[in-house]
Amino acid sequence: MKFRSCILVLMATSACLSVCAMTAADKDEYDKLGLSQVEWEMIKKADMSKAKLHNLLKCGISITEYFKSPWKEFGISENEWVYRRCQGQSSIDIKTRENNQSVSAASHDEWAPIRSFFLPGVSQIARKQALKGWTMTGLALLSIGAFAGYSASAKAFQPVPLFFLVSDMLWSAIDIGIQVQREQNPDAARFSNNVFGTKCFLTATINF
Structure with a gap:
């Protein structure tokens, strides 16, 4: 029983530290940007710069979508994916175009x-x-x-x-x-x- 109580105390302490680690300024920041607490924690963990964060949001790229690394699935670089998303292409548009190019290249070969x-x-x-x-x-x-x-x-x-x-x-x-x-x-x-x-x-x- 004592061991189980210790475990519960440790878990509660860890959760408390996680919440306390987020300052009031952090909360105001992610509220202002329309982010969830989970998304903000992902950003902090990845040590993403504010400039990059603002650029992603400006291009309509959600943080959840970004951290799924869709560019790897499409076979393009991260910069290329971000650039094309900023040009107004959705991930579906990019995927369709890359697939069409692959089919065309295979046919040509x-x-x-x-x-x-x-x-x-x-x-x-x-x-x-x-x-x-x-x-x-x-x-x-x-x-x-x-x-x-x-x-x-x-x-x-x-x-x-x-x-x-x-x-x-x-x-x-x-x-x-x-x-x-x-x-x-x-x-x-x-x-x-x-x-x-x-x-x-x-x-x-x-x-x-």
Whole structure:
């Protein structure tokens, strides 16, 4: 019984300290801003500056909404989220726009392997993979040049350089295909990268 009484006393003391810790000035401040005591305690705990607090409220952002960190769900920075909310966008508007952009990007990436097949190395260069990209582009240009030169000198169709060209085109397409697959589905990509690449290479080689 004594132990239980001690616990109750400690709990009551803690609650009292929490209430007492809030000064009259604090209460006047959060009343003036239209905040609840819970919201004010969240602000104090996070040590939020008054300038930031006033900016959030000016933009119509509630403290409860802010501390849910919705920008993490949308995949954008806190500053970007606050800026767009201040521009009049609601969190629903931001979420819808980000989802639409993700769908558009995914749809655009579906054509990346085809573009990479006909333009070896271009997509890699655009992705800042300069060494790999320029190697693919260089091989393609050399193969085309060799094909034109050998065919002209022999005055007959010389297919050998085209084998290197097609191999280079396949390398470029498969490489980008794997990268896109990994970006869209990281877990599945771990198990299918090798199968995807081998299947594409064998199929294209047989057809060639």
